[in-house]
Amino acid sequence: MHNDIERVLFTESQIAQRVRELGQQISHEYTKLLGEKLSQEPPIAVGLLRGAVVFLADLTRAMTIPVEYDFIAVSSYGMGSTPGQIQLLKDLEKPIAGRHVLLVEDIVDTGQTLAHLIELLRARHPASLKICALLDKTPRRTRNVTIDYVGFTLAEDAFVVGYGLDYAERYRNLPYIAALKKSAITT
Numbered sequence: 001m002h003n004d005i006e007r008v009l010f011t012e013s014q015i016a017q018r019v020r021e022l023g024q025q026i027s028h029e030y031t032k033l034l035g036e037k038l039s040q041e042p043p044i045a046v047g048l049l050r051g052a053v054v055f056l057a058d059l060t061r062a063m064t065i066p067v068e069y070d071f072i073a074v075s076s077y078g079m080g081s082t083p084g085q086i087q088l089l090k091d092l093e094k095p096i097a098g099r100h101v102l103l104v105e106d107i108v109d110t111g112q113t114l115a116h117l118i119e120l121l122r123a124r125h126p127a128s129l130k131i132c133a134l135l136d137k138t139p140r141r142t143r144n145v146t147i148d149y150v151g152f153t154l155a156e157d158a159f160v161v162g163y164g165l166d167y168a169e170r171y172r173n174l175p176y177i178a179a180l181k182k183s184a185i186t187t
């Protein structure tokens with residue numbers, strides 16, 4: 001285990017198992033929803049950069065239906081910021097009007113980022129918009145957001161890293177999800 005890690009919350013094999021289940025569930029539900037239209041108009045998995053990259057790569061490979069990729073990036077915000085201050089840093093490459101969009105997030109914490117993205121994407125009139133988040137971390141939630149597919153729920157307010165999640169751009173490549181030691185947090 002990495003020296004800066006306090007404790008592992010979800011192991012590599014627990015994540016792999018849960019991601020497989022999510023991939024199957026999502027494939028099943030889009031197959032039911034789209035039937036034969038699946039191959040002409042596959043859903044678009046929209047990954048939120050950068051944290052969702054690892055999860056998106058594994059999740060889509062656990063899906064058994066055709067799927068396209070696109071990516072979006074927004075600025076993070078400091079304490080006390082309001083959702084209106086979230087800036088779009090990188091937009092989608094393609095229009096999503098009339099398309100089925102699966103927004104893939106690594107973690108929903110306060111819910112501000114997700115609430116902002118839902119508003120932004122809905123305004124473009126996708127045929128459907130579903131949300132998949134690996135971690136639903138509930139203690140700091142300030143926005144009421146509905147997540148269609150959740151990997152794991154986290155009821156404690158730990159600083160979480162690994163499997164795409166960072167602290168100061170580090171630890172994203174840890175294969176497990178873990179709580180960071182307080183001593184590793186330098187701010």
Ligand code: PRP
Pocket residue numbers: 048049050051052075076077105106107108109110111112113114165166
């Ligand atoms: C993290 C995470 C979510 C967001 C969740 O992004 O990827 O997008 O924070 O927080 P919220 O629910 O309180 O809005 P971060 O800004 O750390 O960027 P990253 O994806 O590049 O790690």
